[in-house]
Amino acid sequence: MGNGKGQAKKGGRIRRLFTWKKLLGTFLVGCLLVMGAFYVLYLMVPVPSANADATLQSNVYKYANGKVLARTGKINREIVGLDKVPLDVQRAFVAAENKTFYKDNGVDIKGTARAAWNTLTGKGKQGGSTITQQYVKNYYLSQDQTATRKLKEMVIALKVDRNMSKPEILAGYMNTSYYGRNAYGIQAAAQAYYGVDATRLTVGQGAYLASVLQAPSQYDWTSAGPEGRKLVEQRWNYVLDNMVEEGWLDAGKRAGLKFPAPQKPKAPKGLSGQSGYIVEAANQELMRQGVSEEDLKAGGWTITLNIDEKKQKALVKAVDKQLEDKIDRKGDKKQATVQAGATSVDPKTGAVVAMYGGVGATEHWTNNATRRDYQPASTFKPLVLASALDNGAETQDGRKIGLGTVYDGTSKRPVVGSAIAFAPENEDNQSYGPVTVQKATNNSINSVYAQMIVDVGPTKAKQTALALGMKDGQDFGATPAMSLGVMGASTMDMAGAYATLDNHGVKVTPTLVKSAEHKDRKADPVKSIGERVISREAADTTTKAMQGVVQSGSGFRAAGDYQAAGKTGTSENNRSAWFVGYTPELVTAVGLFGEDAKGNQVTLTDTINPGRANGGRTPAQIWGAYTTSALGGGSDATFDLETDGTSGGDSVPTPSATTGSPSPTPTESEDTSTPTQPPTPTGTTPTQPPTSTATTPPEPTPSKTTEPTIVPTPDGDAGFIDGGRGGQ
Numbered sequence: 001m002g003n004g005k006g007q008a009k010k011g012g013r014i015r016r017l018f019t020w021k022k023l024l025g026t027f028l029v030g031c032l033l034v035m036g037a038f039y040v041l042y043l044m045v046p047v048p049s050a051n052a053d054a055t056l057q058s059n060v061y062k063y064a065n066g067k068v069l070a071r072t073g074k075i076n077r078e079i080v081g082l083d084k085v086p087l088d089v090q091r092a093f094v095a096a097e098n099k100t101f102y103k104d105n106g107v108d109i110k111g112t113a114r115a116a117w118n119t120l121t122g123k124g125k126q127g128g129s130t131i132t133q134q135y136v137k138n139y140y141l142s143q144d145q146t147a148t149r150k151l152k153e154m155v156i157a158l159k160v161d162r163n164m165s166k167p168e169i170l171a172g173y174m175n176t177s178y179y180g181r182n183a184y185g186i187q188a189a190a191q192a193y194y195g196v197d198a199t200r201l202t203v204g205q206g207a208y209l210a211s212v213l214q215a216p217s218q219y220d221w222t223s224a225g226p227e228g229r230k231l232v233e234q235r236w237n238y239v240l241d242n243m244v245e246e247g248w249l250d251a252g253k254r255a256g257l258k259f260p261a262p263q264k265p266k267a268p269k270g271l272s273g274q275s276g277y278i279v280e281a282a283n284q285e286l287m288r289q290g291v292s293e294e295d296l297k298a299g300g301w302t303i304t305l306n307i308d309e310k311k312q313k314a315l316v317k318a319v320d321k322q323l324e325d326k327i328d329r330k331g332d333k334k335q336a337t338v339q340a341g342a343t344s345v346d347p348k349t350g351a352v353v354a355m356y357g358g359v360g361a362t363e364h365w366t367n368n369a370t371r372r373d374y375q376p377a378s379t380f381k382p383l384v385l386a387s388a389l390d391n392g393a394e395t396q397d398g399r400k401i402g403l404g405t406v407y408d409g410t411s412k413r414p415v416v417g418s419a420i421a422f423a424p425e426n427e428d429n430q431s432y433g434p435v436t437v438q439k440a441t442n443n444s445i446n447s448v449y450a451q452m453i454v455d456v457g458p459t460k461a462k463q464t465a466l467a468l469g470m471k472d473g474q475d476f477g478a479t480p481a482m483s484l485g486v487m488g489a490s491t492m493d494m495a496g497a498y499a500t501l502d503n504h505g506v507k508v509t510p511t512l513v514k515s516a517e518h519k520d521r522k523a524d525p526v527k528s529i530g531e532r533v534i535s536r537e538a539a540d541t542t543t544k545a546m547q548g549v550v551q552s553g554s555g556f557r558a559a560g561d562y563q564a565a566g567k568t569g570t571s572e573n574n575r576s577a578w579f580v581g582y583t584p585e586l587v588t589a590v591g592l593f594g595e596d597a598k599g600n601q602v603t604l605t606d607t608i609n610p611g612r613a614n615g616g617r618t619p620a621q622i623w624g625a626y627t628t629s630a631l632g633g634g635s636d637a638t639f640d641l642e643t644d645g646t647s648g649g650d651s652v653p654t655p656s657a658t659t660g661s662p663s664p665t666p667t668e669s670e671d672t673s674t675p676t677q678p679p680t681p682t683g684t685t686p687t688q689p690p691t692s693t694a695t696t697p698p699e700p701t702p703s704k705t706t707e708p709t710i711v712p713t714p715d716g717d718a719g720f721i722d723g724g725r726g727g728q
Helices: 002-017 020-044 087-097 109-120 131-139 147-163 166-176 186-194 203-212 226-245 251-256 275-288 293-298 309-322 377-390 437-442 446-456 458-468 480-484 491-502 536-552 618-630
Strands: 059-062 068-072 302-305 338-345 352-356 406-408 434-436 506-508 513-517 529-532 565-570 576-582 587-594
Touching (some): 059 275, 131 166, 166 186, 275 302, 275 513, 309 338, 338 618, 352 491, 377 437, 406 446, 437 446, 446 480, 458 491, 491 506, 491 576, 565 618
Antiparallel strands (some): 338 587, 576 587
């Protein structure tokens, strides 16, 4: 009995302790405590800075036509504004993840509580987060599945929703999410899955990308199994149905949509081949325009280049066919020393439309198109002629210099009128006797141009060269030897100088970058077309002289179904060989450089062919093959020239006993055909130094031709220090 009464009393106490009023009160107190704790947490938890990876982007480099050339950076992301994403694609993401996004305060209490509970009880990752919460997780926090992170996510989401607009949050979410295929953000995903920019996505494609976010690896259509494909298609339909439900998509249009299967994954656009050279050259140009290296490394730039995709491929093909296919880099150490570089420029705009930097940026990092450690040799001679014409220079005996002016072409002839002694040797020590400037240009006669630069004045010649686009340097001394191109220069430098001549004397600066945009700023483009730097008459007369080089001189292998002007060059000890030339539409500089495995300059002799590697051979052949392809097989465009009216022809006046003999038949191994010697005119034989210009009749303006009218003597270029012996 006693025990029964005791139990009854105990039960009564329990009932009195857990009355509904007390339970309700306890619950309310508990809620208040939780709310208070959450409020304290709200006050204590700040909105942090972005996490380490959230702001990382790639830089995207595009061809002039908009196709991607390369991407650089740790993370493949290109942040774009919401204005770059079609509205129906934006709504597809909202329909997929958070239909109440435009109305909620940034947090789904029920969904978050459910996800947190499942995480705590070990049931795995669960959904339930709003778009705002997912943006906070991606941008401010981490992907850790912990209760602490989830609480922080809720608190920060509430604050972010108060301080940011819905469009800003949606843009942040779409730009920070991971879509698979190494694509972070909507722009990278659009390219990875559909090969288009985000702005061109359709609603169906947008719905797929919104769907794939739930399980990127499982939902990638091209690699998913039957179950994965079934699930992602169900998810895709779910997204579109939600859009119809929300009034964001017309039901009729929805019924007509078909599942947009994505393209197969492609290898990322990296820096192998020519891409690395072009990207680095573009970066250097941007840095010269004020974009810091740190800004570029931070990423986020969309850089559209002037590179023409078709011309770029044509240049690579020309080098491969004319050089790489003919040498054995792996099996022949001497042939492995040959390096090629080239730059092609539109003379009307200054755009660099193609660039060849070497065998590949991951194999030979030095860009052969922009390096300045090799001599341009006799490709510098036209700049001396341009200076003579522009300055109205005269010979030592008072004759104005023009294409018909006669000079003594005797090899090792000491220059007259210079405080610095200089007596350069012609190629193969060949003496030509009295020759016109035109003939001296065609055959690249060193002794003539050595005297010409003295007549002009080396300082004036240097000023003209710098104005045309050459770069100053410690080896750019104003001496007679400068006439033979003994300074350093790149193919881009030479292409720029010749482009200025092609552009009738108006300065052309080769420019790689068409535009460079970041979400925060734009880079100012290079002013590629400048002021007039030499007279049109001087520039056009120089062009006329170089037409002779292609038609009947050392550059005859560059001739094709187009009008062309150009100049060959081969430096001291045959360490470099060049052809720089242009048509009315295109300027291209091609150089070959001898470089051993340690980076030392070595000779090109006995590498590409037995004997010297001349500028008139492989470089001219590369130039011709590329130009023909780049111009679509040829061109009817003609040079519009306003010359000084002089013409030197290709004839050599009758020599005297004191000035040497006529040009002998060339014996160089590269020219195996028997040349036809030009006729010798009658007239007064000049004496040394010549006192009259050539009396040959004016030469008609050269027309388009596919074959040279005269089999030329070999290129006689040289580039060397005073007293040294040069090659072609």
